[in-house]
Amino acid sequence: MLAHIIQTLPQVIVDGLTLGVVYAVVAIGYTMVYGILELINFAHGEIFMSGAFIGTTVLLILSSVGFLSSVPAILAFIIIIVIASIATGFLGMGIERVAYRPLRNAPKLITLITAIGVSFLLQDIVRFIAELKTGNYIVSAPSLFNEKIHLKTSSILPQFGDALFKSSFLVVLIVAIIMLIVLDFFVNRTKWGMAMRAVAQDRETASLMSINVNKVISVTFFVGSALGGATGVLFMVQYGSIDPYIGFILGIKAFTAAVLGGIGNIRGAMVGGLLIGLLEMFAAANLSTITHGAFGAEYKDIFAFAILIAVLIFKPEGLFGKAVVEKV
Amino acid sequence: MRKLVDLFSKNKKAQLLLFIVYVAVSSLSLILAQQSVVAFLLLLFSILLLYFLKLSTKAKWIIGLVIVAVLIPFSASQGQAYESYMDVATLVGIYCAMALGLNIVVGFAGLLDLGFIAFFAVGAYTYGIFASAQASKFLHFGHFPLSGESFWIFILIGGIVAAIFGILLGIPVLRVKGDYLAIVTLGFGEIIRIIFNNLDKPVNITNGSMGIASIAPPKIFGIVIANASQFYYVALAIFLVVVYIVTRLEHSKIGRAWKAIRDNEIAGQAMGIPLVKTKLIAFAIGASFSGMMGVVFAAKQTYIDATSFTLLESTTILVMVLLGGMGSVPGVILGAAVVTILNLQVLTEVSNWLNQLNTNGVISIPDALSPAKMQRFIFGLLLILFALYRPKGLIPAKNQKYDVNKLKKSTTKSVFVEPQVSNDKKASGGSEI
Incomplete structure (x- = not known):
């Protein structure tokens, strides 16, 4: 049993990292919005999904005009991800403007309800656009990066098996890491980032320091949603087929990652995402071996949830968060 | 017109008479036209009208029970669609x-x-x-x-x-x-x-x-x-x-x-x-x-x-x-009835109707837009609109009112056992249907 687990470990790590960076970037969107508005933005999973669909649309348009064959795949990919992230950025801003801003002083329950409404609305709008255009709401995108890469991990340690992955894995990993680094720089080093942190700490005092709070919140939504949309494109590139409901369960997992890392803490969300991704892939690969076939890989979704409950019981402030004292 | 409305809002007997006429007409139309979903819905709607009548709570309960337990099953039982109703x-x-x-x-x-x-x-x-x-x-x-x-x-x-x-x-x-x-x-x-x-x-x-x-x-x-x-x-x-x-x-x-x-x-x-x-x-x-x-x-x-x-x-x-309406018992009953009927009757009826139009070639609506599939869209929109513009719902919750003077006089215990209801028409617990 142990031998089997060790043998599959390299492959699990490769797959887990891919999934983990996706969770990490989506979790950042949750954590940023929560940090600044104390609102769980349920629609964030759907923004991720919209990003995947916008990316696919652009990809299909590009390939239909023959653009794809004339330029290197990486250039097409950059164009797609930029368009998708700008579009979803504005989508997120719009959602904030229409559905959340009028309710900023309303009870939190009402805002949560609009958030779930927005998420349903987006799911269905995407569903019927996709169904209208292609006849089926599950859309498969032509793959951009197809080369298989064979990682000879068995040469490092004889117990390891080899890991096999598509070159899209590298693209996803690199792009996600670039996004994480840029975001970290943006939040911690720039003026806008400072304004964001100030608003997150105390909205009223920040507004007294001549910070335009509404603008900062809009920018936060733009950045968070653009990251989410870009991750949607990464997901599409890596996994190929998308449907309007991918955002929902992925959103829950990403939120779990944000809670695990300490909600409101951006670096925490990154670590949380990676951990959850790795754990989920580990579970998917080994659950049936460990339990001798009693529980199959279909139970992998439960892991994120079990972690969420465990974190809430034992360390509600998360791995890197500070315990907050409620302001009266 | 306003005078007429005023008259009705004050005159109990006129209200009751109108209500009985309404119930009679709608149940008669259901008996005569068994296929008509509209008649069935109109009869159900009478319960809501009853809620707004100026009657005592007890009378409302009795009338409501009679309608729900006897009249609706009876009028619906005259035809083929009985079981589906x-x-x-x-x-x-x-x-x-x-x-x-x-x-x-x-x-x-x-x-x-x-x-x-x-x-x-x-x-x-x-x-x-x-x-x-x-x-x-x-x-x-x-x-x-x-x-x-x-x-x-x-x-x-x-x-x-x-x-x-x-x-x-x-x-x-x-x-x-x-x-x-x-x-x-x-x-x-x-x-x-x-x-x-x-x-x-x-x-x-x-x-x-x-x-x-x-x-x-x-x-x-x-x-x-x-x-x-x-x-x-x-x-x-x-x-x-x-x-x-x-x-x-x-x-x-x-x-x-x-x-x-x-x-x-x-x-x-x-x-x-x-x-x-x-x-x-x-x-x-x-x-x-x-x-x-x-x-x-x-x-x-x-x-x-x-x-x-x-x-x-x-x-x-x-x-x-x-x-x-969150927290409002009559409101939630209304909401549940409206959504369930919307889900089970109205959406399927509209879809069937659109399908018929489709097959007759009057208009062509793609299958993706069929209303029966748009539950998420409709519910999402309802959630947003109601949260934004009417967060208290169709029938907002009311807090029970206490008579301050009476509270002062009596000891605390007896007041809370029998709270004095100042708004005697609707606020007491019983008038929910």
Whole structure:
């Protein structure tokens, strides 16, 4: 049993990292919005999904005009991800403007309800656009990066098996890491980032320091949603087929990652995402071996949830968060 | 025109007369035109009109019961569509009771529960497993399936099991900040569905994605309740019990504690309300209502599988509560009725009509836009619009008013047992239908 687990470990790590960076970037969107508005933005999973669909649309348009064959795949990919992230950025801003801003002083329950409404609305709008255009709401995108890469991990340690992955894995990993680094720089080093942190700490005092709070919140939504949309494109590139409901369960997992890392803490969300991704892939690969076939890989979704409950019981402030004292 | 309206709003007899004429016309039209869904809906609508009449609470209850228990079944029973009407009416009753359960959690206690259907599933499976041959697959003692008479006990058992699940889920979550509850319940709803869908191995408990079939229908005094028209009375009875419990709870000590922590947690805590305990009670009671209705649902459908318990269902019930008015018992009943009828009758009717137009070539509407598929769109839009523009719902909740002078005079105990209701028309607990 142990031998089997060790043998599959390299492959699990490769797959887990891919999934983990996706969770990490989506979790950042949750954590940023929560940090600044104390609102769980349920629609964030759907923004991720919209990003995947916008990316696919652009990809299909590009390939239909023959653009794809004339330029290197990486250039097409950059164009797609930029368009998708700008579009979803504005989508997120719009959602904030229409559905959340009028309710900023309303009870939190009402805002949560609009958030779930927005998420349903987006799911269905995407569903019927996709169904209208292609006849089926599950859309498969032509793959951009197809080369298989064979990682000879068995040469490092004889117990390891080899890991096999598509070159899209590298693209996803690199792009996600670039996004994480840029975001970290943006939040911690720039003026806008400072304004964001100030608003997150105390909205009223920040507004007294001549910070335009509404603008900062809009920018936060733009950045968070653009990251989410870009991750949607990464997901599409890596996994190929998308449907309007991918955002929902992925959103829950990403939120779990944000809670695990300490909600409101951006670096925490990154670590949380990676951990959850790795754990989920580990579970998917080994659950049936460990339990001798009693529980199959279909139970992998439960892991994120079990972690969420465990974190809430034992360390509600998360791995890197500070315990907050409620302001009266 | 205004004079006429004034006259009607003051004159009890004129109101009553008009109401009786309305009921008579709508039930007559239902008797004569059995296929007409509109007539059926108009007759149901009379209950809402009754709610707004200026009659005493008791009179309203009696008239309402007569309409619901006698007039509707009688007028619908004259034609082919009888069972389908009663089916809709039964489901309205079940969903009303469920929405009232969620109303305790969301409306009274202010906790957003997005996995409410999970408790419904727990109740449904509790009855489904033991009232079918399923239980004998993993239990090697006892004689299964249990007979339909056990249904009545299982209503309680289903409620208790669901409440236990609610408490187990609530303990970790309710200790931390409230907004986590939304996403944890969301996850829980999904997890329960996955587990029920896969629990056919290692031990076959739920029969996996095949679902549980041939569940015993309820039985009373040797009579098997199998048709929708008979089930209607079961649903009605349960619905009345639920309404009674909810209205009693609303004005009880715990009900007032729920509302206090909903409006301001910190202030409520300062007044000596145990926060976690109060929330847990709300969560558990809401869950138990859902579980009980799950038992009824399983007995009615005689077949359950995991696909009936998706997030869409949870959201549907949330829409019912929000549409009617959070915390308002009559509002939630209205909301549940409107959404259920919209879901079961109006959307399918409109879809059929559009399909007909399609086949006749009048207009062509792509299949993707068929209204029956647009539930998510409609419910999402309703949630946003109501949250933005009418957060208190169709019939806003009213707080019971206390007479200050009387409170001052009497000792505290007797005042709270019998609160003086100043708005005597609608505020008291009984006028919900």
